[in-house]
Every structure is written in structure tokens, then in C-alpha cells.
Amino acid sequence: MGQALPKPALRPFLREDTPVLAAIFAAAIEELTGDDYSESQQQAWASAADDEEQFGKRLAGQLTLIATLRNSPVGFASLKGADQIDMLYVHPSAAGQGVASMLCEALEKLAGGRGAKNLTVDASDNAAEFFLKRGYVAMQRNTVTVNGEWLANTTMQKTLASGTSPGVPT
Structure with a gap:
């Protein structure tokens, strides 16, 4: 029976993370x-x-989150102000394991919690498809x-879900 991949975890940025994030x-x-x-x-x-x-x-x-696998940083994302993703990077060895999606989802929730109606990102050409798939x-x-x-990059925007109460039709 195959072993399940470890799930990424999120934590806040600490100054001592700078070299590994670089x-x-x-x-x-x-x-x-x-x-x-x-x-x-490049x-x-x-x-x-x-x-x-x-x-x-x-x-x-900025509000910077770090994704870890087995307590080692494998990616990070930062929210500039209330409504702009400034950086979203995942180490190539962790690409395709849901790390970027987890980071992006967390920033979307935090931006919404900060009152943002929309979230923007200047997506690199290789990241544009990822953001398109996320709406x-x-x-x-x-x-x-x-x-x-x-x-070249593309400014992309997502309308964030409004904070309606569960069970209330939108």
C-alpha cells in the first residue's frame, strides 16, 4: 500500500526564514x-x-505566509495591503503538490477578512494559467x-466571495 504524501502546513514569516525563501x-x-x-x-x-x-x-x-512540508519551507506567498498578491513561489521539488493552491486560498481568505472585494495579482506568464483556474x-x-x-506579466483579478451567512441564498 502506498504511503500518503505529507500535507503542507502554513505558518507566518519569521525574519530568519529570509535565506531559505530567497x-x-x-x-x-x-x-x-x-x-x-x-x-x-530569469x-x-x-x-x-x-x-x-x-x-x-x-x-x-507584507503579510507573508510560509508553506512547509515536514517543517521545512517549500513555498511562500505575500499579501501587499488588503488586496494584492505580491509574491507566490513554490520550490520546484514541491510543485504540483497543492502548495500554491493552499497559499493562494489562504491569501484570498485573509484579503476577504481585511475587507477586500477583489484580489489582484501581476501574474508571470507561467503562473497565469494557475490563476485562471482559480477564477x-x-x-x-x-x-x-x-x-x-x-x-511581461498580466494583471489578473478575482472577485472575492461576499461574507454572507451560511444557509442564506446569494
Whole structure:
């Protein structure tokens, strides 16, 4: 009989998580985005975590959740303000195991709890399909410059469920 995969757990960000989250960020970009971005684009994008102090400040300045498997971080996501997903990254070894879905669902609930009616994300080309499947709608295409490289992404938005009482028709 096969052994069940461990379930991911969520916990809040701690400053000492910064180095491992920087490594997850870089690995996810380097190993999961090659079909959509050139090597120079990937390097420019991943360089955002080169300065770990600044990267840690960015994470600490937002509501950042960490997904763990067997108590080891395998992914993270951050909510900027009440209504914007700033970062959502999963280590390639944990991709496809529901980690990103768990993180995204948690941010959606937290955003709703903060009074947000909609949640937006600037989704990379490789993440757009993930967000589409979760009910996000493409609003506009963007081009951003990161360390001299142009990268495209799509602003996507999801209308969050209103806080109706159970059993009350909507």
C-alpha cells in the first residue's frame, strides 16, 4: 500500500526564514519559468533576492505566509495591503503538490477578512494559467523592466466571495 504524501502546513514569516525563501524564489524562477522567459530575463528576475536584507524587509513589510512540508519551507506567498498578491513561489521539488493552491486560498481568505472585494495579482506568464483556474480574470498585459531586462506579466483579478451567512441564498 502506498504511503500518503505529507500535507503542507502554513505558518507566518519569521525574519530568519529570509535565506531559505530567497533560495526558493531563485529556484522557482530558474527551474519553472524557462518556457516563458529567457535565461537573461530569469537571472534579472531572480536577482531581486540577491540582497537578502532588502528581500527580507519586503517580506516582513507584507503579510507573508510560509508553506512547509515536514517543517521545512517549500513555498511562500505575500499579501501587499488588503488586496494584492505580491509574491507566490513554490520550490520546484514541491510543485504540483497543492502548495500554491493552499497559499493562494489562504491569501484570498485573509484579503476577504481585511475587507477586500477583489484580489489582484501581476501574474508571470507561467503562473497565469494557475490563476485562471482559480477564477482570476486577465485585466491587462504589462511590461516591466528588471535589472535592464524587459519582462511581461498580466494583471489578473478575482472577485472575492461576499461574507454572507451560511444557509442564506446569494
